Amino acid sequence: MNNDLNHMELDNMLVLGAGELGMAIVRHLVLRRTGTVTPLAVLVSPHSLAAPGPEQARNYHELRASNVRLLPFDLVACSDDELTALLGRFHTVINCTGFVAGPGTQLRLTSAVLRAGVSRYFPWQFGVNYDIVGKGSGQPVFDEQYEVRTLLRMQTRTEWVIVSTGMFTSFLFEPAFGLVDLTAEVVRGLGSWDTKVTVTTPDDIGRLTTDILLDRPRIANEIVYVASDTLSYRELADVVEEVTGQRYRRELLTTDMLIDETARRPDDAMARYRLGFARGDGMWWDKDTTYNAMRNIPTTDTRTWLQQSHLLEGPD
Template sequence: MSPHSHELPHGAILVLGAGELGMAVLRHLAPRCQALARPLAVLVSPRSLQAPDSAQARRQAELRAMGVRLLPFDLQGGSEAALAALLQPFDTVLNCTGFVAGPGTQTRITGAVLAAGVRRYFPWQFGVDYDVVGTGSGQPVFDEQYAVRQQLRAQSATAWVIVSTGMFTSFLFEPLFCLVDFGGDVVRALGSWETRLTVTTPDDIGRLTSAIVLETPAIRDRVVYVAGDTLSYGRLAEIVEEVTGRPFRRELLTPERLAADLAGQPGDGMARYRIAFARGDGMWWDKENTYNAQRGIATVDVRTWLHAHGGLWHSRGTPPGA
């Protein structure tokens, strides 16, 4: 346990990043912070403020309307010391950046957070259980995520909370990930049909994370598990057939097949992800034991998500995201 008092300060909160997950967190956190009179800011790239594209301009207008302060900083070019200086006024930092600035981003940000003396930190760990995965999963990004946990546990000055969410629900249907092919009516399994995985929508992650941030007594120095759904690849195939009302051919991608695919294309990041998710361990947890289930908070499961995104599969040959 960290040496902080039982009541964390009710001071300023900073969210790093205004991408898909950052915006989901901010949309749920902003009204609650306003009600509590807690200042809320978001870190964005200077370029996005100076010359925003249309999507960035829309997000920035939405953020300002929610009362969120926009704070520019170049995560790729800025030094760790400069980032630490910028973080010092904030009591709580939520990291929603992903790996936008390349390898080493997360260990560098964590170093800046600790140097700044931030009182509580939510690292970019919105994914799988890196304690179980450990190192050597075949996905270098996972190795870095495990290293971040080691950084945080090696100190006691900054309280930390890790929110484990599994993959984004939509990623099940991402064409490049190759699990569900609506055009060809194929569902693929990684490793085995019994291998399981946990998925959560960004909106549910944002809603649950905002609740975790503001819960009293404060949550600290622990991993909090959330889930929209936990299912096997076999169950995924059944749900796809039940929702679409048509049969899908099933194709098993064995560990040997996945390893051969990566050997043929060693630079393919998705091939590395498929190998990692084929292992099963650390990629799932029982929904019944999650933060949302224990508090009776409803989340979107895979069946509900598919029904809400019927445009993906109503027309054959229309891939997800088209």
């Protein structure tokens, strides 16, 4: 019966989105979908399919070569009834849309999943522990994610699995976020140097999400924690210096400084993110307690990711 259920899930599955995370999950699903009959479906915007950018074109070529069906659908322009009808065609839905469709996207998608009676749902919760963060954090995205969890827990018809990943490892080095400035050789801590953050690479998320989906005994109505790495901002600075062989200036952005920054720039999403990740609570968990650690599944820590990245390469 378990094998039949596996095939039913994998034969009737929809991934929402073909961005960085969606592609990582699809790549690992394709490897595990042996013996399936119908192609894996991936929802993409009609505009991107008609006029793809360079990266989208490469992704869509890869998906077609892997026998993945591209399903054009406009999440912004569609009605609630159209969205519900679409989702109702699938047994399992994995949501990798992020917030590209704007505020309220995740609540709307989750409501449609529940109305459609989707059997199993992996929501876009590939982030922090929103139960601990709660509402009123000052980050509207976090508030919406907390409300998504509330909706899922209020019902029993649709099974759900939340995969908590922390932030993408690459986000530590995102210039707009301002933690690590490789050009200016500066590392900034948020809140305190001992504040911790959990990070996971998209490839690790893709592999672990696929493992969690197929795990037996079946995982249902649970939050599963994964991590490529958990480290403090002091440890992050140490890693950067050791990998680059350079001494970096260390700047601590205290919570009071970050509160002042968000007050001055209330519309600055990155300022709100910096304040959120200065809190510590809910932003990290012990890697030894994660799904991957307990099953001895290797992941890519921050040191290895930086060593393998192209960030340290000089100009051609």
